[in-house]
Amino acid sequence: MKKILLAAVVICLSFHSNAYCQNGDEVLNNGITNLKDLLTNHIIEKAYLHFDRQYPYYVAGEGVYFKAYITKGERHEPSDLSGTLHVDLINKNDVILQSIALQLNKGTGWGDFALPDTLRKGSYRIRAYTAWMRTDKHPYFFDQYISVSSINNLDRIADAIKQGTPPSMTFFPEGGNMVTDIRSKVAYKAIGPDGLGINVNGVVVDNENKEVAKIAAAHLGMGVFDFIPEEGHTYKAKVTYADGSQSTIDLPAAEAKGITLSVNTNDPSKVSIEIRANRAYYKENKDKQLNLLFYYSGSLKRYTPKLDGDLLGLDLPANTFPTGVLQVTLLSGNGEPLNERLAFIQNPDLLNLSVAANKPVFSKRENVQLSLNAKNKDGNPVNGSFSVSVIDESKILVDENTENTILSYLLLSSEVKGYVEKSNYYFANVSKETRANLDALMLTQGYRRFVWKELLHGNADTTKVACNPEKTIDVTGALKTKTGEPIAGCAITLLAEAGGPVLNATTDGQGKFRFLNLVFETGTRFILKTQSSGKKGVLTFDVAAAGPAVSPGDQISSKYNANADILASFKNNQVRGVIMAGNVSSKVLLKEDKITGVKSTVNYRSSNLAGPGHADQVISGDEIKNAPALSTGLNGLARGVQFLDGVASLKTGMTISGSGQSLEPMLVIVDGLNAGRGTSIDVINPGSVETVEILKAANASIYGMEGGQGVIVITTRQGAEKNDVITKEMSPGIFSVEPKGFY
Numbered sequence: 001m002k003k004i005l006l007a008a009v010v011i012c013l014s015f016h017s018n019a020y021c022q023n024g025d026e027v028l029n030n031g032i033t034n035l036k037d038l039l040t041n042h043i044i045e046k047a048y049l050h051f052d053r054q055y056p057y058y059v060a061g062e063g064v065y066f067k068a069y070i071t072k073g074e075r076h077e078p079s080d081l082s083g084t085l086h087v088d089l090i091n092k093n094d095v096i097l098q099s100i101a102l103q104l105n106k107g108t109g110w111g112d113f114a115l116p117d118t119l120r121k122g123s124y125r126i127r128a129y130t131a132w133m134r135t136d137k138h139p140y141f142f143d144q145y146i147s148v149s150s151i152n153n154l155d156r157i158a159d160a161i162k163q164g165t166p167p168s169m170t171f172f173p174e175g176g177n178m179v180t181d182i183r184s185k186v187a188y189k190a191i192g193p194d195g196l197g198i199n200v201n202g203v204v205v206d207n208e209n210k211e212v213a214k215i216a217a218a219h220l221g222m223g224v225f226d227f228i229p230e231e232g233h234t235y236k237a238k239v240t241y242a243d244g245s246q247s248t249i250d251l252p253a254a255e256a257k258g259i260t261l262s263v264n265t266n267d268p269s270k271v272s273i274e275i276r277a278n279r280a281y282y283k284e285n286k287d288k289q290l291n292l293l294f295y296y297s298g299s300l301k302r303y304t305p306k307l308d309g310d311l312l313g314l315d316l317p318a319n320t321f322p323t324g325v326l327q328v329t330l331l332s333g334n335g336e337p338l339n340e341r342l343a344f345i346q347n348p349d350l351l352n353l354s355v356a357a358n359k360p361v362f363s364k365r366e367n368v369q370l371s372l373n374a375k376n377k378d379g380n381p382v383n384g385s386f387s388v389s390v391i392d393e394s395k396i397l398v399d400e401n402t403e404n405t406i407l408s409y410l411l412l413s414s415e416v417k418g419y420v421e422k423s424n425y426y427f428a429n430v431s432k433e434t435r436a437n438l439d440a441l442m443l444t445q446g447y448r449r450f451v452w453k454e455l456l457h458g459n460a461d462t463t464k465v466a467c468n469p470e471k472t473i474d475v476t477g478a479l480k481t482k483t484g485e486p487i488a489g490c491a492i493t494l495l496a497e498a499g500g501p502v503l504n505a506t507t508d509g510q511g512k513f514r515f516l517n518l519v520f521e522t523g524t525r526f527i528l529k530t531q532s533s534g535k536k537g538v539l540t541f542d543v544a545a546a547g548p549a550v551s552p553g554d555q556i557s558s559k560y561n562a563n564a565d566i567l568a569s570f571k572n573n574q575v576r577g578v579i580m581a582g583n584v585s586s587k588v589l590l591k592e593d594k595i596t597g598v599k600s601t602v603n604y605r606s607s608n609l610a611g612p613g614h615a616d617q618v619i620s621g622d623e624i625k626n627a628p629a630l631s632t633g634l635n636g637l638a639r640g641v642q643f644l645d646g647v648a649s650l651k652t653g654m655t656i657s658g659s660g661q662s663l664e665p666m667l668v669i670v671d672g673l674n675a676g677r678g679t680s681i682d683v684i685n686p687g688s689v690e691t692v693e694i695l696k697a698a699n700a701s702i703y704g705m706e707g708g709q710g711v712i713v714i715t716t717r718q719g720a721e722k723n724d725v726i727t728k729e730m731s732p733g734i735f736s737v738e739p740k741g742f743y
Helices: 001-015 026-041 281-286 406-411 433-443 454-455 563-573 629-636 697-709
Strands: 045-052 057-058 064-072 082-089 095-103 109-113 122-129 142-149 169-175 182-191 200-206 211-216 222-227 234-240 247-248 259-264 270-277 292-295 299-301 311-317 324-332 337-345 354-357 371-374 471-483 491-496 505-506 512-518 528-529 537-542 617-620 641-644 647-657 660-665 668-671 673-677 689-695 711-716 724-726 728-731 734-737
Touching: 001 641, 026 299, 045 142, 045 406, 045 668, 064 082, 064 122, 064 505, 082 109, 095 109, 142 563, 169 247, 169 433, 182 433, 200 222, 200 724, 211 222, 211 234, 222 433, 234 311, 259 324, 259 337, 270 292, 270 324, 270 406, 292 311, 337 433, 505 668, 629 641, 629 660, 668 697, 673 697, 673 734, 689 697
Parallel strands: 057 142, 668 711
Antiparallel strands: 045 064, 064 109, 082 095, 082 122, 122 142, 169 182, 182 222, 200 211, 200 234, 234 247, 259 270, 270 311, 292 299, 292 324, 324 337, 354 371, 471 512, 471 537, 491 505, 491 528, 528 734, 537 724, 617 689, 641 647, 647 660, 668 673, 689 711, 728 734
């Protein structure tokens, strides 16, 4: 009888299968319209960085190389929205040590960070995002932790393990609820003090202490059991954790009248749906219409069955849906959400990749040529953008299950709540067991980008994003007199020192100018020429808006990986010609990380690349605000610094040549922008300065070779001109500036 009923229901439902254009209940149709608006007006972007090695640990002195992939929409197509990707290197105290902007081409880009050999041992984070991502309520920023060891054995203090948090366990009924007299599937997850899944065993008993189910975690603290709740009974779990501790946890109460939704993906070829109503619910809602919605990869399918039996079933071919998360929602005829279930579809639709070398054996340091072949499941060649990392697994063993691959990240890790332990386990070697464990993960850590209840009642934000994706670089600023009076109608010419097109602009009534849609690399120096207006002007550049605040990192991923010490021992025993940051003049060097904790004394604003607390001396603007010139106010206050015509130099920065002795000027940084060495700081009004930081030696090393003779970092006060950066005037009316460009 059940098979006949299932077949009849399937045929009935297939006649009512449509997407987006239903003539049903107005509330539901409004919800579908709102979903379409959400997908159209809030297109998501995701970033993934493929690093030069599968294991996330390095040695101080190495380079960290990566290729960036940016996708858009729910189908993860190469993004043509953003043209710029921002990548930050962040230390364990959430301080940005280095930031670069990568130019994207068809959703891909390349970059690297040079880790100085003075960098302390510890855990660091690499964050990647586009400006477009910041418009999303839940932005898909990419985060990857790396462990950095040191051949100098610096900072050998291991991170303290969090203590005092007992193991915990949470239960998740399939579809969101348990109903009396209906067999219910219940998933669970047990977590240890370190936030990772732990083994657990136990039983489920009713209020009469009668055992109704057994608990035995199958994978990483997760598992599933099923039983039939009875009316008037309550249930609790009695469990024993891996550390021997015990606990008793109440299960959610079963509903006396209700309906359940079950999704079964055990058979790789199909998705099986069962809708069950207990007697009380069926009697009250017999023959009423239901709405069954399937959301996947930005598409929606809707079925409208009638509740003409207490069991409804539907089988759909799995290849109806692409590989990825499937969201199944059951609603009443008037649009009231009843049940929801997330499942993961795994189709045999992955590319077949193979790598072949040009010869079987190579001599030491001989160039190796590799050929990469990509074919689809039908054996036909396909085009794509690829990257390959090569390591020696005889030295460092790699656990495939722990890798953060582009497949596991885009389709799983970024789509579920919380930390996904060993995410690649579910993809490396797919089997019946891994599929069952993946289903348990979806039951316990499922995430929904939208909530149907909000869409149905118009509470979701579906308005169009009021900004444009960042594609190029705009160079903007203002021309004013020394007293701050705008110079309007002045023609300004912009030209790169290395040559190229000549660009022209004219200042507006506020003295502002704009050069838009530029593409240039960091380190490009521009010459600006202003037309004579009879007034001597001060040219300022606007600093790009600050990036997003650094959110606290994931405490589980941030733990130091001791395998980095093994890698360091190899480097210590045999020098392999690794890239040493100190020998790469074209890279920005990172300073030695001296932060061991957040200091309460560091409470000032700073545009220092390493953040506040990384200076040899900090001078408050209040001490110099009444000085006739900035250099005059700093003279005598700035220890070990002398000034000549507004140019700062360290008294120890003496060079001796055939022509005699001379002082090397310090590098000047104003509100984060490199104003160059030898720039006069007297073009800055002392009253506009909030802090002046003097950086020497190790503290100055973050600015690379340019900071070798010291750095003076000037941060101006917040206000109308807080983002102004003073340019270096080479001669009257001719200025030189080096704005931040693409890496």
